[in-house]
Amino acid sequence: MRFDRRAGVFLHLTSLPGPHGIGDLGSGARAFVDWLADAEQSHWQFCPLGPTASVHGDSPYQAYSAFAGNPLLVSLERLVDAGHLDEIDLHSAPDFSPHEVDYETVREYKTDRLRAAAENFHRDAAATTREEFEAFRERESGWLDDYALFMALRTRYDGAWTDWPEPIRARESSALARHREELSEEIRYREFVQFAFDAQWRDLRRYADERGVEFVGDLPIYVALDSADVWANPEAFDLMEGGEPAAVAGVPPNPGDDGQRWGNPVYDWETLRANGYEWWLDRLDRLFDLVDVTRIDHFKGFDEFWAIPAESDDPGDGEWRDAPGVDFFETVAERLDDLPFVVEDLGFVDQSLVDLRERFGFPAMRVPHYADWCREGDMYQPMHYRENSVAYTSTHDTNTLYGYYESLPPQQRDCLHYNIGADGSEINWSMIEAVWRSDAALAFTTVQDVLGLGEEARFNRPGTASGNWAWRCTWEAFDDGLAARLARLTDEHIRD
Numbered sequence: 001m002r003f004d005r006r007a008g009v010f011l012h013l014t015s016l017p018g019p020h021g022i023g024d025l026g027s028g029a030r031a032f033v034d035w036l037a038d039a040e041q042s043h044w045q046f047c048p049l050g051p052t053a054s055v056h057g058d059s060p061y062q063a064y065s066a067f068a069g070n071p072l073l074v075s076l077e078r079l080v081d082a083g084h085l086d087e088i089d090l091h092s093a094p095d096f097s098p099h100e101v102d103y104e105t106v107r108e109y110k111t112d113r114l115r116a117a118a119e120n121f122h123r124d125a126a127a128t129t130r131e132e133f134e135a136f137r138e139r140e141s142g143w144l145d146d147y148a149l150f151m152a153l154r155t156r157y158d159g160a161w162t163d164w165p166e167p168i169r170a171r172e173s174s175a176l177a178r179h180r181e182e183l184s185e186e187i188r189y190r191e192f193v194q195f196a197f198d199a200q201w202r203d204l205r206r207y208a209d210e211r212g213v214e215f216v217g218d219l220p221i222y223v224a225l226d227s228a229d230v231w232a233n234p235e236a237f238d239l240m241e242g243g244e245p246a247a248v249a250g251v252p253p254n255p256g257d258d259g260q261r262w263g264n265p266v267y268d269w270e271t272l273r274a275n276g277y278e279w280w281l282d283r284l285d286r287l288f289d290l291v292d293v294t295r296i297d298h299f300k301g302f303d304e305f306w307a308i309p310a311e312s313d314d315p316g317d318g319e320w321r322d323a324p325g326v327d328f329f330e331t332v333a334e335r336l337d338d339l340p341f342v343v344e345d346l347g348f349v350d351q352s353l354v355d356l357r358e359r360f361g362f363p364a365m366r367v368p369h370y371a372d373w374c375r376e377g378d379m380y381q382p383m384h385y386r387e388n389s390v391a392y393t394s395t396h397d398t399n400t401l402y403g404y405y406e407s408l409p410p411q412q413r414d415c416l417h418y419n420i421g422a423d424g425s426e427i428n429w430s431m432i433e434a435v436w437r438s439d440a441a442l443a444f445t446t447v448q449d450v451l452g453l454g455e456e457a458r459f460n461r462p463g464t465a466s467g468n469w470a471w472r473c474t475w476e477a478f479d480d481g482l483a484a485r486l487a488r489l490t491d492e493h494i495r496d
Contacts, residue, residue, distance in 0.1 A: 001338045002388075003293075003363060003441040007495040008043025008216065009036060009486075010396065011447045012060070012459065013073055014101055017475045021096030021106040025200040026075030030207055031478055037211040039483040040490045044208065045216035045444055047396060049073065049201075049290065051151075053224070058103045058469050059460075061297070062224045062264075064151065067143035067286045069197030072106060076113050078200050084117040084125075100470040118192040136195045142282060143228075148190035149176070150228035152183040160226040162243040169243060171232070201290060216342075217291030219284075221301040222249045222264035229279075230265060236272055236279045237265040238307075247307040250315045251347065259306075259315030260463055266307050269324050277328060281335050292340065295390075299343035299362070302328060303353045325356050333360075342390040342442065346370065363441060366391045368431060369398045373408075373415035381419055382434040391440035393431050393449045396459045400448045401428050403455030428452040429485070436493040443495060447473050450482055 016023025016032060023029070036044055050063025051070045063070070079085045090113070094105050125133070137144060150161070156179075157164050167175035180187065205215060223229045225245060230237055238246045245265035253259040272280065287294055296302070303325050308318035333339055343362045345353060357364060366389045371380035378384065385391050394401045405427045408416065417423060422430035428449045435443045448457040451473070460468040490496075 001340050001361065003342075003390075005441055005495050006042045007436060007443045007490050008041050008045055009039070009447060009450070010045040010392070010444050011473070012047040012396065012469075013049070014469065015447070015459070015472050017098065017473060017477070018075075019096075020076055020090075020093060020110060022072055022101045022103075022110075023472060024073050024075040025197070025204050026077040028475075029075075029204050031475070033204070033208045033211055033213050035478040035483050036213050038480065039486040040496075041486065042212060042496050043214050043216050043293070043442070043444070045295070046218065048218045048220055052103075052469075053226070054103060054107070055226075056224065057466050058101075060218075060469065061220045063227065064154075064224065065143070065147045065228045066220075066223050066283050067140075068147045068194055068228070069201065071114060071193045071197070072103075072110055074110070074114060074193060074196050075200055076110065076117075078203075079113075079117045079196060082129075082196075082199075084121050084196070085113060089113055089116060097472075098474050099472055101472060103470075114193055114196075115189060117196070118189045121192055122188060132199070133192070133195050136198060137191060140194070140198070140286075143286065144191060144194060146232035147194070147228040148187045149180060149183070150231055151190045152186035153179060155186055156183060161231040162225070169231075205290070214292040215290070217287055217294040219287060219294045219296050219341075221296065221298045222262065222266070225263070225265050233279050236268060238268045239265060240310075245310045247318075248310050249301070250306055250308050250318060252306050252318055252320075253316050254347070259318075261308055261313060261315045266305060266321075267323075269322075273324055273327065277324075277331050280328070281332065284332060284336065288336065288340070294341060295365075296341050296343045296362075299345050299357065300348050300353050303356045325352075326359060329356075329360050361388060363388050363390045365389070365395075366438075366440060367395060367398060368401075368435070369394065369404050371416075373412050373419055382431075382438040382440075383419065385435075385438040385440040387439045387441055389440045390442040390444065391435045391438055392443075393428070393435050393445040395446075397462050399455055399458050400446070400453055401431050402449070402452055403458060406454065426452070432486070433489055433493075436489050436495060445486075447477055450486065451477055 011032060014023045016028035018024055018026055018028040047060040048063060049069050050065050051068050052058040052060055052063055056062035076085060076090055080087055094109060153168060161169060168179060234243060240246050247266050249264045249266050250261040251259050302323050304320045305323050306318045307321050308315055339360055341362050343357055343364060345357060345364050366380055366385045368380055368382060372378050420430055420434040432445050457471050459471050
């Protein structure tokens with residue numbers, strides 16, 4: 001799929017402004033869409049949308065489901081508008097910080113109100129709304145039934161599914177039926193929250209579409225072990241008896257680092273190939289029901305993947321194993337017609353990865369943080385970006401542009417100035433312009449870079465377990481002057 005020459009902004013939904021301690025699908029999301037339209041930006045990119053877990057630091061890349069929406073993103077204001085809550089239910093909110101998310105306080109506050117909304121809905125909802133709920137349950141039953149039961153079981157057994165009693169861990173039919181009956185009220189609550197998320201998401205997407213803004217989602221290649229996905233589809237993963245992984249995902253050591261052990265179970269690609277990648281196709285159907293384009297995280301894993309023995313804590317003990325690559329994407333193409341993917345191909349770029357990416361024409365990522373500014377022809381310098389690429393001033397996993405710039409050695413900084421024609425006085429805008437001016441079909445910046453913020457506004461530090469995913473912007477970030485400045489650059493460099 002070829003992309004037109006366009007531009008967009010990255011901001012995860014949790015970073016939006018709003019009244020209840022975390023960005024959500026309410027007024028902050030609409031304000032950002034309006035700002036994007038005023039800035040003549042055609043794309044809004046964000047992290048995965050799944051339900052996050054406190055045990056994983058609320059990383060959107062370690063969710064309880066690859067299909068479900070995060071309950072913390074459900075707007076309580078919109079539930080009031082829908083008649084499922086009263087305005088008084090939102091009183092006595094904690095004194096939330098507008099600058100960062102305190103996930104535990106937010107989770108406690110919002111969960112109480114989501115449960116109240118579910119009770120009100122099941123007791124008082126109008127007939128037409130109930131029909132919409134039942135239609136949603138039927139349409140999404142392929143993943144919703146397992147997810148709602150999984151979350152209800154986690155409430156009962158207070159722990160990972162690999163520690164549950166054997167009959168329910170192994171999904172014996174009698175145990176499933178008994179627990180569905182005993183946990184019916186909790187299951188109905190989980191279904192309602194997903195119904196509310198889905199309705200609010202579709203309303204937001206329609207709002208964005210009317211203003212010419214498309215959504216760019218994110219596809220983590222791996223899912224969490226403690227997820228409805230692995231519990232309900234164990235045959236898709238390389239597991240031992242009892243559900244523990246035989247091998248886990250990560251990346252090998254590189255010069256200067258020790259590699260990473262992510263801990264996610266790796267796939268049983270032979271079984272998946274034999275059944276036509278059914279689980280993956282269902283996952284992509286759901287994803288593209290919610291977004292227009294998606295970024296494939298760790299694209300290398302579809303070519304070959306680093307498998308670490310589960311009993312080892314050393315990433316160096318792993319080995320490269322073959323993944324289905326061409327066969328997988330040809331199967332996906334038959335299902336989707338188009339392949340609206342951009343791919344994260346940073347690190348471990350070898351010829352087999354390049355061949356797979358170019359066979360399907362996927363745009364490669366280009367980020368100036370990876371450039372050697374004093375080396376002629378470096379592919380991460382914006383003047384060398386190819387047309388079939390997606391360029392960023394920074395990403396959710398890197399430092400902000402200002403934070404990166406301030407960490408550069410003097411010689412690299414001087415070479416950067418020379419390469420992009422900057423004097424360093426407004427390095428964020430100089431880099432935005434350099435990326436926008438490049439040949440890359442898609443160009444992205446972040447709200448942090450538009451605002452010129454430093455390392456204190458960094459969203460995530462890969463390889464660290466805490467202190468991530470918390471940064472939020474305030475309403476003042478959606479400044480008309482900044483929108484106008486970004487619009488001028490977008491017009492000047494002919495990006496729709």
